[in-house]
Amino acid sequence: MNRFGFHINKSRLIDYDTSDRKVRQYITDREPSFRVCFACGGCTATCTAGQHASFNLRRMNTLIRRGEIAPLREEVSRCMLCGKCQLICPRGVNTRNVVALAAEAIMKYDRNEL
Amino acid sequence: MQLEGKKRIWAEYQKDIPDDHFFYVRSCIRQTFFAGSEQVFLKIMRDDLGKDVMEDPRHTTCTGIGYHGDVVPFETISTVVARHFALATEAGYKNIAISCVTSFGIYTEILETWKHFPDLLAKTRDNLFKATGREFDLPESIAHASDIIYKFRDELARKAKYQLYDITTGKPLKVVEHIGCHYAKMFPKHGIGGAEFPHVLVGMIESWGGEVIDYPERRHCCGFGFRQYLIQANRGYSISASRKKFESMEPYKPDMIVANCPGCAMFMDRWQYTIKEIDDVTYGGYKTGIPTLTYEEMAGLVMGYDPWEMGLQFHNVQALPLLRKMGIKADPDKRFLAKDGSRLPEPANLINS
């Protein structure tokens, strides 16, 4: 029973040992170019959706690699698949496919199909 | 783990601690929550070691909590501390023994500031004289009280009546030692052992027969700080820091926690109760909680002082399992008796009661 007037803060840590990287594996299996992203942020800079809504492709990709998908469920649906990110990517990541697969993977994860 | 690596670091961070003639300045938190601890320190110093320790009842709080809570400005706290130096000068003492770790941090900070900015020292002298008519000499040395016990730990070990030894298993007690952030993190060279591997409590524990636990969150702050807990709604931050430490030390099954900072000891004791109330989680083997002691209480137990006279019953986590392990006979019924034998009300919700 909490009658103290404060709560115990939740940890902000990414605990790599307990996070679940099935979504990352799903995407990488189907889009191997996902591996060569080096998080330069070029995609996010040019992204149409990211200008006015909360959608940060660089951060999303980083979080997926760490197994943190909770922040992404809603965000991933904001991509308009315009492809501007793919035009700039210096490493040649197929970014549109990564987003489409991320959306698919998260949906399957929530249905325990991964 | 390779002990040689730690020993090398401990050898690099040593400091000179005086032998005798200390001017003692007390701690707000230690006096309030650990009523017997400072008495134990004085008893050990005067009776067991035969040292001269003087204290002046006219000394005040160092105002450290206020300073770190942004309520007291630096100029004010410098003047308050200068007044303590004036009291020491008046009594003819050059060595300051400081009970509280935050005070130690503040005295160190002020002396270092005056070293680099002599104009601030001149200003403080001026302020103090105008406010109180007092003048002061800079002390020759400042030491935290745990530094002094550390210096004499082997002598105390020879006089000890008990060891930090679990008589039920025949093995040394597993002790988690916690050092206050203001002891060494601010000025690593002023802490015995430096900032990463402080030795002041390790030395005591090992001299008295215990085994020190090294766990991943050993150097994490207990969360005391000052700003955050002054406001009730912010205490979640403090308690989550202590919880992180408890979760990290729990697999090592520690028999006790000892801290040299009174705030840390208070928090690590109090939060065990709070976590039990909020989340129904208790640490320690068999869910007995982990008794959290000040180093004076640990020294007192080793020297054979009566636990209830030291005030161990006023901790949230009762030390009864620890006393059993050490073979110290202490009657739980005598805990809440006043000096005249009448019964004091017993606190509710103690762990291990």
Next chain:
Amino acid sequence: MTVMTKHVIIAGGGVAGIEAAGVLADMGHTVSILEKEGNPGGHVSKWHALFPDRRPAGEVTGYLGKRIENENIRFIAGTSVEKIERHGGGLTVGISGGTTLNADAVIVATGFDLFDARRKEEYGYGIYDNVITSADLEQMFNDDRLLTSDGRVPDRIGFVHCVGSRDEKVCNEHCSKVCCVTAVKQAIEVREKLPGCEVFCFYMDMRMFGPFYEELYRESQEKYNVNYIRGKVSEASGTMKKRVALKVEDTLAGRPLKMEVDLLVLMTGMEMSKSGAKLAEASGFATGINRFLESTDNHYGSNMSKMKGVFYAGTCTAPMNITDTISHARAAAVEAVKYLSSK
């Protein structure tokens, strides 16, 4: 004036010293290489494979060994150069043991020392099991024994970049240049030897400056699935199972990250060698704020010292990879030849 039969002394028998000696000897000069260790080759003789192509280090050591098989070269092991002075028209070189030698020109090629990882207390080198340096790992590759301290096959290995470099706490603000590509190379080697082992590199920046280094970085991600996390590891602690728990911020995610690894590899940087520093001080050679030898000009005088007849070659002037060290040494030799023919 003939340029034959001049005596050149070279302080240091590593990559730079041997290459400079080779060039001079091929041109007919008499060369004495003074090396403080028992063997030639310097640090490279301890490495396993070299970036960017991962060729065996033994091939370069072999090349250097052949270089000194020249009748004009005298290789004196177990001797260090302690002082260099001008004397009359030449130079006197004081060596360990108290004797002095005469030379017409001297090339300083005293090389570098690896940063002593014990100085970064928070990483626990020499304190916690399973914290090792990149040099230790290279030795493990040589021994073909990639196991933890208690003999387990590691499941996860972490590499910490910038240990002892870019760090004012240890008075080394400079970047040691080659550690990033070394980490990538070693990461690939680990992934090849132990396909089941996850590899993480914790970096502040990825300094892939040389030819095919960036390509190696890409290959490490694409083919070998090495993970890169941008953030400086703040501390490492031993755990109950003798793994290493580390704290780092995943700066690109903007959150602190915690993980346990079986082996933590510290990429220790390059510092001016201690013996080189003593030589510089005794001889009056200027050193930069990074404590390496300071040449007369950053662009077109990187081999030149202020003392006539003394030239600098290799990593005693700045962190370098082997390719650039060899080029630098050849340039030092050319400067020495120019000087000798003008005497």
